[in-house]
Amino acid sequence: MKDETMTRASAERALKLGLLGGVLTLIGDLLIGAVRFPEGVNMLEGYLAGALAMPVWRPILGGLIGFLGICLEFPGLMTIYPLLRPQMKRGAAFYRLAMYVYLAVAGGAVHLPCGAMLWLYHAVADLTGTDAARTLAMQYMMYFLIPAGAVFLFFFYGASIVQFAAFVRGKTPFPRWYAVFNLLIGQFVFNSVRLLGSSAVVTGIATSNKSLGALAMFAALLLGWKKYVGERL
Numbered sequence: 001m002k003d004e005t006m007t008r009a010s011a012e013r014a015l016k017l018g019l020l021g022g023v024l025t026l027i028g029d030l031l032i033g034a035v036r037f038p039e040g041v042n043m044l045e046g047y048l049a050g051a052l053a054m055p056v057w058r059p060i061l062g063g064l065i066g067f068l069g070i071c072l073e074f075p076g077l078m079t080i081y082p083l084l085r086p087q088m089k090r091g092a093a094f095y096r097l098a099m100y101v102y103l104a105v106a107g108g109a110v111h112l113p114c115g116a117m118l119w120l121y122h123a124v125a126d127l128t129g130t131d132a133a134r135t136l137a138m139q140y141m142m143y144f145l146i147p148a149g150a151v152f153l154f155f156f157y158g159a160s161i162v163q164f165a166a167f168v169r170g171k172t173p174f175p176r177w178y179a180v181f182n183l184l185i186g187q188f189v190f191n192s193v194r195l196l197g198s199s200a201v202v203t204g205i206a207t208s209n210k211s212l213g214a215l216a217m218f219a220a221l222l223l224g225w226k227k228y229v230g231e232r233l
Contacts, residue, residue: 006082008225015222018076021069025111025211028066031058032115033207037198039228046198048137051118059122063115069211070107074099076218080163083172083229085175091162098159101151109148117141160184173229174221181220186213 035050037043051059077099084092117140125133160183166172167179190209196202205212 004184006079006193011225011229012041012222014075015218016076017216018073018079019215019222021057021072021076022211022215023069025066025069026208026215027113028062028069028115029208029211030204031065031117031168032060033062034200034204036200037203039198046203047118048121048134052130053121054118054122056119056122056126059118061115062105063112063119066111066115066211067107069109071103072219073214073218074103076221077102079221079225083174084162084166086192087171088162088166091166095109095159095162098155098162101155102159105148105152106156110145110152113140113145113148117145157184160214174224175228178220178224179189181217183210183213183217186210186216 009190029110033047033050034048036052037046038049041049078096081092081096081099084095087098117137121137121151123134162181163183164184167174168176170176172178187209190212191206193202194206
């Protein structure tokens, strides 16, 4: 909006879109990551083993659905910006920039390529064996996933820290305890279930750490907007 204000109705619409995006991203995450890891392997080896065990269409569909979900999460994430702007102008400006990077990188340069890497590993393993598939997968990860992931993580962590600081310091209309509804906190909480084992359920939840965190955050903001923010911000 040109005057950079947000009404309750527009915020609710954006957060409902975010919830839909979170559901789609969760489906994509589960298609890619809900696999049982062999005992004693690290995370990368576990996902590569899972790629061979799943149908080849799963990582393709998971990457595409997750990419769409990230796009739909964006409006919900942007409802944070007007909450920060009145008392944290620089932090709000960084947050807004980070969300545009999130839109550009998280879906198209991280989420989709993660599915593509697992599909590539499976397809090449079927054609030439796991040694060649592993070599190609490692190169793909090194040349594409790691550089894109580094950019994503810088802005993701930065935006999450700005958001947490704003909420916990009382710089938004929401109560301070709303600081717990944060994508970074959601990542740590849901990823910690890996301590419970290596079943497909555990791995699926851990892989979905950001989408589950987004669903919790969007739901909390949607429920609290009328009570704490009012009609117009």
